[in-house]
Amino acid sequence: MNINVRILTKSVSQQYAFKRIVTFSTKPTQQAAVAAVPQQQEVTGPSVRKPIVPAHYRFVYPEFLPDPKIEWRNAIREKLERLDMLDRRRQIELPEFYVGSILAVTSSDPHAAGKTSRFVGICIHRERCGLRARFILRNVIDHQGIEVVYELYDPTIQKVEVLRLEKRLDDSLFYLRDALPEFSTFDENMEAEPLEEGAPVPINDIKVVLRPRPWLERWERQNLLGVANIEQYIKDKHRKSAEKVQKPWEKFDLMKQYRATIPEEEQKEIFAEVHTELHTLELQRKRNKRKRTFVKPKHLA
Amino acid sequence: MNQADVSKLMSQLRIAVRPTKRNLKNPDGPEGRLLKLRKTVTALVKHERIELYYNRADEARGYAELLISNAIRHGDRHKATMELADYWLLEKQLVHKLFKVLVPRFENSTVSYTRMFKAPRDYPGMYYRKSVLELRGNPYPALIPDNSQNRNLLHNVLLDEARKEFRREKLASLANKLAAETENATASTIETPAQAPVTDPQSEQSKQAEEAPKA
Numbered sequence: 001m002n003i004n005v006r007i008l009t010k011s012v013s014q015q016y017a018f019k020r021i022v023t024f025s026t027k028p029t030q031q032a033a034v035a036a037v038p039q040q041q042e043v044t045g046p047s048v049r050k051p052i053v054p055a056h057y058r059f060v061y062p063e064f065l066p067d068p069k070i071e072w073r074n075a076i077r078e079k080l081e082r083l084d085m086l087d088r089r090r091q092i093e094l095p096e097f098y099v100g101s102i103l104a105v106t107s108s109d110p111h112a113a114g115k116t117s118r119f120v121g122i123c124i125h126r127e128r129c130g131l132r133a134r135f136i137l138r139n140v141i142d143h144q145g146i147e148v149v150y151e152l153y154d155p156t157i158q159k160v161e162v163l164r165l166e167k168r169l170d171d172s173l174f175y176l177r178d179a180l181p182e183f184s185t186f187d188e189n190m191e192a193e194p195l196e197e198g199a200p201v202p203i204n205d206i207k208v209v210l211r212p213r214p215w216l217e218r219w220e221r222q223n224l225l226g227v228a229n230i231e232q233y234i235k236d237k238h239r240k241s242a243e244k245v246q247k248p249w250e251k252f253d254l255m256k257q258y259r260a261t262i263p264e265e266e267q268k269e270i271f272a273e274v275h276t277e278l279h280t281l282e283l284q285r286k287r288n289k290r291k292r293t294f295v296k297p298k299h300l301a
Numbered sequence: 302m303n304q305a306d307v308s309k310l311m312s313q314l315r316i317a318v319r320p321t322k323r324n325l326k327n328p329d330g331p332e333g334r335l336l337k338l339r340k341t342v343t344a345l346v347k348h349e350r351i352e353l354y355y356n357r358a359d360e361a362r363g364y365a366e367l368l369i370s371n372a373i374r375h376g377d378r379h380k381a382t383m384e385l386a387d388y389w390l391l392e393k394q395l396v397h398k399l400f401k402v403l404v405p406r407f408e409n410s411t412v413s414y415t416r417m418f419k420a421p422r423d424y425p426g427m428y429y430r431k432s433v434l435e436l437r438g439n440p441y442p443a444l445i446p447d448n449s450q451n452r453n454l455l456h457n458v459l460l461d462e463a464r465k466e467f468r469r470e471k472l473a474s475l476a477n478k479l480a481a482e483t484e485n486a487t488a489s490t491i492e493t494p495a496q497a498p499v500t501d502p503q504s505e506q507s508k509q510a511e512e513a514p515k516a
Contacts, residue, residue, distance in 0.1 A: 128304060
């Protein structure tokens with residue numbers, strides 16, 4: 001028996017050593033497929049690790065997102081602009097603020113007495129992106145409504161202070177131009193009201209009172225939340241025409257929204273690129289603030 | 302240079318998006334345009350493959366993609382997404398299909414959820430280009446033959462050869478191993494003389510060689 005086995009195994013080994021095995025399957029063998037899958041998972045596991053960007057960054061730094069208009073997109077220009085913005089942020093503290101926050105901006109002014117001018121006001125609008133990002137401050141000074149447009153990355157800006165960090169109910173507050181002056185009057189010597197660390201930005205649900213028509217815009221058509229007395233001044237014909245221009249289908253127009261936004265994947269990429277830098281700047285700012293509070297106690301005479 | 306709208310988050314589309322919309326002329330304005338597109342999206346979800354004019358198909362494609370991606374992103378417990386599905390699917394039983402059939406189908410997909418093909422147009426007939434719009438993973442036979450399994454393609458020839466060689470090597474090593482094992486087994490049987498009337502010359506020689514130094 002043993003002989004037979006030996007001979008057989010020898011012959012078998014010879015056969016397989018020299019003869020070709022012909023198979024025509026092009027599918028991967030089951031073993032190979034099983035072996036391939038866990039290997040891939042092992043490889044992707046550690047490489048997936050990326051800096052975790054907080055979800056609120058797109059609200060705090062909206063100007064880092066490019067204009068979503070497809071014809072105007074240019075990856076290289078956007079990247080260079082982001083680098084320039086970071087460069088500027090290393091030079092000057094540009095704090096987090098929203099429409100409705102009260103800011104004080106100190107800027108170089110060749111005609112002012114000390115070559116600088118400081119303007120305090122409420123931010124009524126933020127627009128544009130990249131290095132062109134700008135905002136409008138409004139205040140009433142000597143019974144005269146004053147608005148100043150500041151570019152956020154303008155090199156003549158010397159200091160931006162947030163005196164009161166809060167949001168309002170609407171995305172832009174142009175209706176303050178038609179409101180009673182007390183709603184856009186802010187003290188020039190106002191002191192900063194610091195928020196607690198980590199506290200959410202409060203939403204001021206104040207409703208402003210408009211003065212009678214004529215107005216600068218047809219506010220009744222804009223579905224404003226922060227206005228108290230629109231109904232008081234409009235007639236039936238205004239109500240009807242306002243109803244006519246409403247576009248209730250727009251909230252379902254997905255492609256319109258898509259063309260107005262930067263998709264999440266792209267946002268993640270952009271903020272992953274600038275996150276570490278912005279984060280270190282934030283930490284630095286916090287440290288500086290703490291120092292300043294210890295060093296300079298306020299004396300009010 | 303307008304600021305991007307940050308109030309909404311949307312997933313990136315895996316299809317090419319035109320910079321502007323098509324108006325799809327109709328007397329009811331933008332609302333009528335959306336109604337047209339709703340009909341198309343509903344038909345697409347219902348039949349999974351439809352043939353229609355190119356412009357309308359291309360417009361509807363983005364909406365169908367975004368509807369599915371929103372359904373995947375938020376699930377059926379999200380009120381806004383449910384409203385969206387209710388608006389875009391005119392036949393309400395299709396809302397169930399969207400969340401129970403299409404979402405599981407496309408959950409782990411890395412490519413677009415729909416495909417669009419150019420279709421031949423009738424001659425003589427309307428001049429407009431035609432196209433076929435379909436959901437991926439539909440039950441119909443494929444429109445384009447799948448040639449990736451053709452064994453005469455170069456990469457398949459190479460793969461086949463590599464596979465053959467691999468199997469050959471494996472079998473050879475297996476056979477060698479088996480041979481070695483049986484050799485060991487016979488050697489051990491010879492050592493117990495009661496059991497072994499062995500006449501294998503090689504093993505006997507080796508046995509003698511082993512015994513010689515002892516003597």
